[in-house]
Amino acid sequence: MLLTIGQLEVKYGSQTALKIEDPISFKKGERIGIIGSNGAGKSTLIKAVLGLVPYRGRIITQLKPEQMAVHMQFNGYVTTMPVRYIMETILGTKIAKNKELQELISFFDFESCLSKRFNALSGGQKQKFTIILVMFQKAGLTFYDEVTSGLDFETRQKLTEMLSQWYRDKDDTLVVISHYYEELEQLADKLLILDKGRVVDFGRKNELFERYCGRVVIIMENSGKNKELSKGFPVLKSPEHLLAISCKSKEQEREMLMILTENNVNFKRSNSDIEMMFMNARERFYAQ
Amino acid sequence: MHNKPCMALRKRQRRNGVTMEKKCSLNMILYELRNINGNFMPHFFGIVFPNLMCLLVSKTVGAQVPAEMRKEAVTSIMLTMTLVIPMAIMLIGYGALYALEIEKGIPLRMRLFGFGEKCEVTAKIAAHFILMTIAFLVFAVFQAVVMEVQRPAAGSLICLLVSLYLIGGIFLIIAHALANILQKFSLTFGVVMCLYFIMMILTGMMGMRTAQLPQVLQKVAGFLPMTYISNDFIDFWQGGSYNFMPFIQSFIFFGAAALILLYLSRMRNHHFSML
Numbered sequence: 001m002l003l004t005i006g007q008l009e010v011k012y013g014s015q016t017a018l019k020i021e022d023p024i025s026f027k028k029g030e031r032i033g034i035i036g037s038n039g040a041g042k043s044t045l046i047k048a049v050l051g052l053v054p055y056r057g058r059i060i061t062q063l064k065p066e067q068m069a070v071h072m073q074f075n076g077y078v079t080t081m082p083v084r085y086i087m088e089t090i091l092g093t094k095i096a097k098n099k100e101l102q103e104l105i106s107f108f109d110f111e112s113c114l115s116k117r118f119n120a121l122s123g124g125q126k127q128k129f130t131i132i133l134v135m136f137q138k139a140g141l142t143f144y145d146e147v148t149s150g151l152d153f154e155t156r157q158k159l160t161e162m163l164s165q166w167y168r169d170k171d172d173t174l175v176v177i178s179h180y181y182e183e184l185e186q187l188a189d190k191l192l193i194l195d196k197g198r199v200v201d202f203g204r205k206n207e208l209f210e211r212y213c214g215r216v217v218i219i220m221e222n223s224g225k226n227k228e229l230s231k232g233f234p235v236l237k238s239p240e241h242l243l244a245i246s247c248k249s250k251e252q253e254r255e256m257l258m259i260l261t262e263n264n265v266n267f268k269r270s271n272s273d274i275e276m277m278f279m280n281a282r283e284r285f286y287a288q
Numbered sequence: 289m290h291n292k293p294c295m296a297l298r299k300r301q302r303r304n305g306v307t308m309e310k311k312c313s314l315n316m317i318l319y320e321l322r323n324i325n326g327n328f329m330p331h332f333f334g335i336v337f338p339n340l341m342c343l344l345v346s347k348t349v350g351a352q353v354p355a356e357m358r359k360e361a362v363t364s365i366m367l368t369m370t371l372v373i374p375m376a377i378m379l380i381g382y383g384a385l386y387a388l389e390i391e392k393g394i395p396l397r398m399r400l401f402g403f404g405e406k407c408e409v410t411a412k413i414a415a416h417f418i419l420m421t422i423a424f425l426v427f428a429v430f431q432a433v434v435m436e437v438q439r440p441a442a443g444s445l446i447c448l449l450v451s452l453y454l455i456g457g458i459f460l461i462i463a464h465a466l467a468n469i470l471q472k473f474s475l476t477f478g479v480v481m482c483l484y485f486i487m488m489i490l491t492g493m494m495g496m497r498t499a500q501l502p503q504v505l506q507k508v509a510g511f512l513p514m515t516y517i518s519n520d521f522i523d524f525w526q527g528g529s530y531n532f533m534p535f536i537q538s539f540i541f542f543g544a545a546a547l548i549l550l551y552l553s554r555m556r557n558h559h560f561s562m563l
Contacts, residue, residue, distance in 0.1 A: 069400075089319040
């Protein structure tokens with residue numbers, strides 16, 4: 001095990017920000033996505049692991065501290081010099097002499113930004129800068145806390161794709177916090193679902209999907225006609241404007257699809273929709 | 289088991305027999321020098337301003353005193369103006385720079401990259417002392433070339449330099465503590481600027497000698513070592529005897545006040561990190 005968290009409790013004043021009762025373990029090479037609404041305790045968990053907030057309980061790891069790297073939500077740097085010098089100081093190497101660093105800079109298309117000051121970089125470039133610094137550390141465990149928050153849709157997609165591409169075929173262990181489901185679909189294999197400081201569930205994406213949504217989910221517009229058509233099928237918790245039907249078997253799915261096709265209804269089929277999984281996991285957690 | 293902030297990390301460090309913190313290196317000092325260079329304030333207030341003020345005040349005062357006393361008057365002004373250098377570079381420059389960094393969360397970001405507080409602050413101190421030395425050199429060259437000042441006795445010059453570096457160190461502690469307590473650039477800058485002007489008035493750097501101030505203010509000024517440099521150092525600049533006891537006592541008081549402030553800042557940070 002790379003990291004085991006057990007009986008963890010983090011309090012801010014009298015308020016419990018995070019409480020993990022059953023032990024959670026991160027194994028080497030795993031890509032863990034942490035999902036939850038604001039105040040769920042996602043960033044608090046990272047801060048506790050990094051020792052930045054006081055906590056009760058146990059965080060056991062064989063990792064040396066320098067083997068952990070983190071991309072925080074907000075990353076501040078001095079604005080008094082070009083970022084090249086900040087990069088060289090932090091990484092303790094010269095860009096001109098380090099092929100590996102040059103490759104990383106080139107991969108993120110960051111060459112032209114090196115001569116700029118941090119405050120002159122765009123939002124995406126700022127994130128790329130920290131990502132390069134974090135990646136170059138080649139840490140045994142890397143945390144990305146809302147790495148694409150505040151970016152426009154296109155930049156967010158590009159950056160997520162770059163991260164996914166960079167880590168493909170590598171055995172780095174990643175912990176990715178995100179509010180964007182599509183980001184977690186690309187970057188995570190396992191999900192830790194948090195809500196109001198509690199662990200809703202932790203497991204592989206496909207297992208969690210099957211547990212909370214069935215084999216497949218059919219999503220369509222939430223209209224009277226569609227409700228009528230899907231009568232008798234299990235309905236899942238979904239956003240107000242959508243109607244989500246859970247199909248537990250192939251036959252059930254085929255039957256549903258036939259009805260929708262015959263009635264000319266637009267729909268989306270998914271066997272990995274994280275949003276549906278998250279909503280239904282939370283629903284079941286509070287129902288228990 | 290209750291783990292205080294960073295204690296868990298330190299425990300793991302001890303268990304693994306490693307130290308996460310990077311050591312202060314030449315690269316780190318160069319980085320801090322670049323950092324200071326990117327900000328005009330220490331250069332203007334610490335290098336340009338004292339030389340400019342020295343020139344202007346000397347011209348004005350020099351014209352009002354008899355010719356045979358002019359050199360002594362200009363030397364006295366020069367001694368007073370040297371005090372602007374540590375105040376501007378250490379108190380205003382360091383205070384403003386560090387407060388801005390705290391506000392932007394830069395020290396935390398650096399910690400997460402393995403640069404501990406000790407490493408970062410050591411590099412900052414080294415860089416600021418280097419800049420202060422450069423400022424003294426520029427000031428000395430300016431005095432030698434442009435101004436007509438009395439040549440000092442070696443002992444008096446050494447005494448002045450040691451005092452200025454000590455004052456610089458104390459100002460740096462005050463600035464560091466204030467930035468840590470106030471956490472905001474605007475607040476820290478406001479407070480250090482107020483301190484700067486109050487100290488300038490009290491120690492006779494604003495044209496009015498300390499002896500001309502009300503009794504209460506004279507007593508307050510007596511606790512500041514700058515008062516003695518500004519008012520008394522001219523008396524033994526070219527040699528002679530001087531009773532250093534009140535001067536040393538003022539250093540002890542000023543240094544103790546700075547250390548108490550530093551202790552309060554550490555207590556404040558500890559308290560807030562526990563919430």
